Amino acid sequence: MWLENTEATENFAYQLAQLIPAGSFTLHLQGDLGAGKTTLVRSLLHALGHQGNVKSPTYTLVEPYHIAERQVFHFDLYRLADPEELLYLGIEDYLSQSALLLIEWPEQAGDLLPPPDMIIQLRYQADGRQLELKDQSARGKAICEKLHNQV
Template sequence: MTHCVGFQLADEAATVQMGNQLAMLMEQGAVIYLHGDLGAGKTTLTRGVIQGFGHQGKVKSPTYTLVEPYELTTANVYHFDLYRLGDPEELEYMGIRDYFSPTAICVVEWPEKGGEFIPAPDLDITLRYVGDARAVEIQSISPRGHSIVDKLKNHSE
């Protein structure tokens, strides 16, 4: 059974804050899929997650490198952007499976391009435009994801 929660995000700061909140609720590793049109806020949400784990510097989308690692004191966070991936098999050559450890946080933009080379998500997140704002829908897929969504629901009430 999946759990689902949705929020309206007024601006970029609210999107970053949602990422911070997600980071605070993760007790161990997680695989997070991000869906949405170009510019919908996937990298902005990811920046919030990464900063929520203590990263101070810039967070850029790894559009050309496919993965940007953030090895922080509280967690290893790996930001994947598969938008420009030509063939999912390329992921096997880059050692994709090494990134997905039980304690790593793996945030994957454009996961549909990864095929069977990436594991199923704990959270499946969709961002979309609503005028100048964004709507985010967070769906849990696994027991770990259910726990995060339940905490997020309780935290926002």
């Protein structure tokens, strides 16, 4: 899927927000620095109904949001030096909740994260972003199929 600009990213995020089920859902976002992961998360949070700024959790590792009776945790694990740091952060507490988990740089966590329902891979291109969807669960597969049919 091709995202030619920020508006296309926002439109994709809106479509995705309409499909993410209530309850627990884990979304991994992968891609190099500058690929658009945080922009996509920001757009997704706004599409879900968040009002206000969306801070990148690059230094805090996690930013919590409460949106329309839904708990959302946005993780950015880029600066994680060792997966064990997540244990000190209390990762088990975040994972034990029925929440939407948006995780940038999930590979930094080793095997401490639950398997994702869906992976979004972003690749920076000179004039836009290439987005690839990968389903990892039945719910993720249903969303991927619907998104592919909308394009």
